[in-house]
Amino acid sequence: MTRGEGACLVCGKPLIYLKRAKEMECSFCHKKYKSYAACEDGHFVCDDCHEEKGIRLILETCAGSTAQNPIALMQDLMENPYLYMHGPEHHVLVGAALLTAYRNCGGAIDLAASLSEMRERGSSYPGGACGLWGCCGAAVSAGMFFSIVTQATPLTGKSWGLSNQITAQALGAIAKLGGPRCCKRNSFTAVREAVLFTEHHLGIRMELPDQIQCGFWAENQQCLKQHCPYYPYVPEHP
Numbered sequence: 001m002t003r004g005e006g007a008c009l010v011c012g013k014p015l016i017y018l019k020r021a022k023e024m025e026c027s028f029c030h031k032k033y034k035s036y037a038a039c040e041d042g043h044f045v046c047d048d049c050h051e052e053k054g055i056r057l058i059l060e061t062c063a064g065s066t067a068q069n070p071i072a073l074m075q076d077l078m079e080n081p082y083l084y085m086h087g088p089e090h091h092v093l094v095g096a097a098l099l100t101a102y103r104n105c106g107g108a109i110d111l112a113a114s115l116s117e118m119r120e121r122g123s124s125y126p127g128g129a130c131g132l133w134g135c136c137g138a139a140v141s142a143g144m145f146f147s148i149v150t151q152a153t154p155l156t157g158k159s160w161g162l163s164n165q166i167t168a169q170a171l172g173a174i175a176k177l178g179g180p181r182c183c184k185r186n187s188f189t190a191v192r193e194a195v196l197f198t199e200h201h202l203g204i205r206m207e208l209p210d211q212i213q214c215g216f217w218a219e220n221q222q223c224l225k226q227h228c229p230y231y232p233y234v235p236e237h238p
């Protein structure tokens, strides 16, 4: 299956955009919607099915993963066409990758139960909140990870404080890099901060790559390129 903007999720052929919306039947759920896009062979996948498949893929992959490096695990998952370049599935992805690596590095959690809780919490955080609410969902997802691991609730003491603090640390690092939004950049940044925070406060050391290199910049029309720490190319000097 090929990934990338404009590839059909059913057959991989390019999508064609119409001038006017037309009623189409989703190839997966068979519900009918008005849409502007279908592939050359007429396949159409509705937004609900697209997100549903993406989140299911994240949870199934994490449940069976032995990864100790949550960035590498996320990067593998991001290669799949069911994960959009940008989208609210990243609010589940960040926390799920952290929970998985945490367990695989010795953290004592029930991974299946934790992932299912992550799905509940992460999917209830809306897309676009970074710009509209001033609080990026990748940072919130790191907070959800920490809350699940430490069983924080609104009534707990230390875990309540730390769960808010990890979100603040991730959000601060994301904010410092500046906009416009990039779900890849924000996810890498949130996970990196969460790994450092978790080692410091819980003594569980997850792995990080020596250097985080983004493979998705070409799909992001608003990529900061040389101004993003994960942009893989050194600027050329004439």
Ligand SMILES: [Zn+2]
Pocket (backbone or CB within 6 Å): 008, 009, 010, 011, 012, 013, 039, 040, 041, 042, 043
């Ligand atoms: Zn197709």
Ligand SMILES: [Zn+2]
Pocket (backbone or CB within 6 Å): 026, 027, 028, 029, 030, 031, 045, 046, 047, 048, 049, 050
């Ligand atoms: Zn559908």
